[in-house]
Amino acid sequence: MLDLTQYSCLGAALRDALDRWPNETCLIESDRDKEKLRLTYSDFKEMARRLARALQDSDLKAGSRTAIIMTNQSKWLVSAYVIFYSGAVLVPLDYKLSAAEHLQLLAHSGAEFLIVEYYLWRAITQSPEFKNHQLKTVLVTEAPVGADLAGAYRWEEFRRKGEPDFVNRRKEDTACIVYSSGTGGRPKGCVLTHENYLEQCIALTAWYPFWPGVRYLSILPTNHAIDFMVGFIGPFVCGACVVHLRTLRPEFVRDAFPRYKITYVTLVPMILKNLEKGLRAKFEALPPPRRFLLNRLIGINKALTRRRPHVKLSRALLPQVHKAFGGELLALITGGAFMEPSTLQFFYDLGIPVANGYGLTEACTALTLNDLKPFRADTVGKPLPGVDVRVLNPDPDGIGEVAVRSKTVMSHYLGDPELTAQTIVDGWLLTGDLGRFDGNHHLQLFGRKKNMIVTEGGKNIYPEDVETAFDDLPVKEYCVFAANYVWPGKTLGREMLIIVIRLEPGQDFTDYSRRELELRNRRLPDFKRVGGYVLWDKDFPRTASMKIKRTELAEELGKRLDRASAVVEL
Amino acid sequence: MRTQDQTLDEILNLAATHFKVSREKLTPDDDFFKTLGIDSLQALDLLTRLENHFSVELPDYELQGVSDFRTLAGRIQARL
Numbered sequence: 001m002l003d004l005t006q007y008s009c010l011g012a013a014l015r016d017a018l019d020r021w022p023n024e025t026c027l028i029e030s031d032r033d034k035e036k037l038r039l040t041y042s043d044f045k046e047m048a049r050r051l052a053r054a055l056q057d058s059d060l061k062a063g064s065r066t067a068i069i070m071t072n073q074s075k076w077l078v079s080a081y082v083i084f085y086s087g088a089v090l091v092p093l094d095y096k097l098s099a100a101e102h103l104q105l106l107a108h109s110g111a112e113f114l115i116v117e118y119y120l121w122r123a124i125t126q127s128p129e130f131k132n133h134q135l136k137t138v139l140v141t142e143a144p145v146g147a148d149l150a151g152a153y154r155w156e157e158f159r160r161k162g163e164p165d166f167v168n169r170r171k172e173d174t175a176c177i178v179y180s181s182g183t184g185g186r187p188k189g190c191v192l193t194h195e196n197y198l199e200q201c202i203a204l205t206a207w208y209p210f211w212p213g214v215r216y217l218s219i220l221p222t223n224h225a226i227d228f229m230v231g232f233i234g235p236f237v238c239g240a241c242v243v244h245l246r247t248l249r250p251e252f253v254r255d256a257f258p259r260y261k262i263t264y265v266t267l268v269p270m271i272l273k274n275l276e277k278g279l280r281a282k283f284e285a286l287p288p289p290r291r292f293l294l295n296r297l298i299g300i301n302k303a304l305t306r307r308r309p310h311v312k313l314s315r316a317l318l319p320q321v322h323k324a325f326g327g328e329l330l331a332l333i334t335g336g337a338f339m340e341p342s343t344l345q346f347f348y349d350l351g352i353p354v355a356n357g358y359g360l361t362e363a364c365t366a367l368t369l370n371d372l373k374p375f376r377a378d379t380v381g382k383p384l385p386g387v388d389v390r391v392l393n394p395d396p397d398g399i400g401e402v403a404v405r406s407k408t409v410m411s412h413y414l415g416d417p418e419l420t421a422q423t424i425v426d427g428w429l430l431t432g433d434l435g436r437f438d439g440n441h442h443l444q445l446f447g448r449k450k451n452m453i454v455t456e457g458g459k460n461i462y463p464e465d466v467e468t469a470f471d472d473l474p475v476k477e478y479c480v481f482a483a484n485y486v487w488p489g490k491t492l493g494r495e496m497l498i499i500v501i502r503l504e505p506g507q508d509f510t511d512y513s514r515r516e517l518e519l520r521n522r523r524l525p526d527f528k529r530v531g532g533y534v535l536w537d538k539d540f541p542r543t544a545s546m547k548i549k550r551t552e553l554a555e556e557l558g559k560r561l562d563r564a565s566a567v568v569e570l
Numbered sequence: 571m572r573t574q575d576q577t578l579d580e581i582l583n584l585a586a587t588h589f590k591v592s593r594e595k596l597t598p599d600d601d602f603f604k605t606l607g608i609d610s611l612q613a614l615d616l617l618t619r620l621e622n623h624f625s626v627e628l629p630d631y632e633l634q635g636v637s638d639f640r641t642l643a644g645r646i647q648a649r650l
Contacts, residue, residue: 071631098635119631247630249614274611457610518601526603526610526637570604 001210001238004202009169009194011084013237018045021239024212028260029074031246037074041239044078051155052082052164055113058137062087062167065177066113067106069093069120072218072244075141075155077232079115087167088113090176092223095120096459096525099127108187109177109414112136115155118143125150171195177414178225180361181452181462189414190361199407200364201233203384207371208264208331208355210238215328217243217256217265220458226266226336229365250274257326266333268458269343276343279321279350294318302349307374314351321350331355335366336458338445338495341377348375357381358445361460362429364408368443379442380435389443390428391436398436399446403428451485451550453495455527463497466528470520474513476504477540479548480530486554487563496531498567500557502540509535521570532567572650578643581620585639588619598640626650 002020007013018026022042029037039047060066066083068090070076083090091109093102095117102124106114114135116124121140124130138152169175175194179187208230210216218231235242243260245252253271256262267275283294301317304310311330315322322329332347335357344354357369358380367389370381383389387406394400409429412420423430432450435443452462463480470478478501486498499517503509521529536557541549557566572580578598586593589606596605603613613633620642621628626649636642 096634117631247614248611249618249630250611251618270609270611522601522637525635526601 001205004198004237007198008171009084009087009173010175010197010233011081011087011166012168013198014081014084014233015166017041017236017239018048021212024239025241026236026239027074027077027242027244028215029244029246030252030256030260032249032252033255036246039074044081048078048081048085049164050159050161051078052085053162054158054160055082055137056086056164057160058113060086060088060113060137062169063174064088064113065091065109065111066115067091067093067109067111068223069095069102069114069116070141070222071095071117071246072222072227072231073141073246074244075115076222077236077242079139079155080232082164084175085164085166087169087173089174092176092178092228094179094221094223096221096527098525099123100129103127103129103133105179105187105189106133106135109179109189110134114138115141116152117141118147121150121152122147169194171198172411174411176228178223178228178361181460181465186416186419186464187414188416188419190410191412191414192364192410196364196408196410197229197233199386200229200366201237203386203408204229204366204369205234205238206385207369208333210235210240210264212239214238214240214263215243215260216240217245217253217260217262219245219248219253219271220266220268220336224336224458225359225361225365226333226458230264230266230333250278254278254324257329258324259326261326261328263328263330264333265329266335268456269334269337269339270456272332272334272339272343272347273456276346279346298349301351305348305351305375309348309351309353309372309375311351311353318351322352325352331372333357335359335369335380337454337456344377348377355381358433358443360431360433362410362423362431363404363406364410367404367406367408376440376442379438379444381443382441383443389437392430394436399434400436401449402431402433402435402443402445404431405429447484447488448482451482451554453482453484453497455495457527459527461497461528466497466524466530469524469528470499470517473501473520474516475501475507477502477548479540479550479553481550481554481557483532483563483567486558488558497529498532498534499530500534500536500553502536502538518570530570532569534561534566534568572647574643574647577624577647577650578639580623581639581643581646584619584623585616588616596639598643599638601637602639602642603637620646624650 018041026041026044027039066088091111118140139155139158140152141155171194174191176192177189179189181188216235220227297317301314331353333355347354357366359366367387368381368383390403391400392403405428434446467480480499483496483498541552582596617628632645
């Protein structure tokens, strides 16, 4: 891999990577069972060159904020490279947000350039909020012939002859603004520097290296911190290859493993559990003698890999299982959401090492990771090289808030010095997560101090971000909480949002009330919905400016009500 | 050419059969994630079944922001 200590910015590192491995494949793009595109590093450079010139001629320059809203595909990475090459700042937005949310974050980030897929752009331009925007240049990918682009240009045609100018950046300059949450509420735009990413890449590849010939299957959205690092920066600075699928349908994801002989993949709990379920069903369907044999072989593999993985041995012992995964899989990477230890252990016992870790956008990508020496399903691993992790104010069980000091910690939250000061104190990032170290310096997580949930799909959801969906609910007042915030448990399981409702005097909670609640809940994307409601018989405590005192209300609810009987599932 | 109501009715029948739910329990404005008790991966699986049934290609993004049968029927109808 490139020696990243020699670089001050991502643009320079990526530029040199393209020249270092010109004939290696860097990208494969497949749509269902059809391969659509295969690029070498040299092809990638050529594709980026004339786009960069055209964008620079449109005034893309050092510091220009440029948003990308796209599903995982080659144009995402080519565009991001052009942004870094030009010294501009990348704002990667989640393509699953609504058009109104996109517009809100585009405005908050100050983005002047936008690169977006056609169907997402169409939704944005049709949104009632689409007015007075500050976008100067919009490039739209894959627009149908004759489509109304509402002033945007076609990405595929936006080219200009001539060499683009490379713009160097300092380590402390902003590389990306990444939103960890904040639609509807208080936008949390994490300002991450070039140093943050370079240091993170050095730390991660020290434990999980890439090299030419490695193929990484990119499933998690590239706007997500993990895929951005291990599905773009990491592979590229090592000459490896990224495989994109234009669909997440389980059957095509499964097929991609053998077809492309995948080396690494990152999966969220929902997908990993789906794979586990499929495998278990196949095992169950085996005739009893074969099932007996399989269980014996799994038992032998388990015994032989207790101290460390022996991938070749596991492949020889369980060839059918490994063949289904392409036979070259080195590790499944997980993180970003709570993963049940039994699921992780299931895969490890089959000889598929699982690199389970823990991180947050505010600290670039990962803070801790399983080093497989030995594998531990019950922890999120050890701090990566260069990452100091402390547990603050531990209780008698050793559990306290996890705090982190590292060169990967963001510079600040965009435009929010108050929140930044609350989050980074004396150089330590307060994560809001509760954890403790065991005797082997493995970090175990036990819940959250903060009022939020992480879904099985790896999405952070803050109650404040969904509350506006319940506007005009015919009740006196309401407030949304993470259930685990009201009833703290030393677990990360059973995460859900609940809405606490205070009815008008004399009002009953009728079928009509429930329908009105469900109607509003369904306006939210499925992963943001509240999972239950609680009826509360007192007025909410409020500040002088009439804001709900959330912490006070949560404490009172937790003290007076029992979760099991108070929460009515929706 | 099917009418949108026919498309909707066929979607409801197919969803009921595929996820083993009584057809009578499904109505056009139901939140299918909830009524069928499925996650987003299973919803993608439903999309594949619908593609086969209607002989159209439905990109994953056609499901984005959609959670009721009626809207889904509208998206499919536009591609028939």
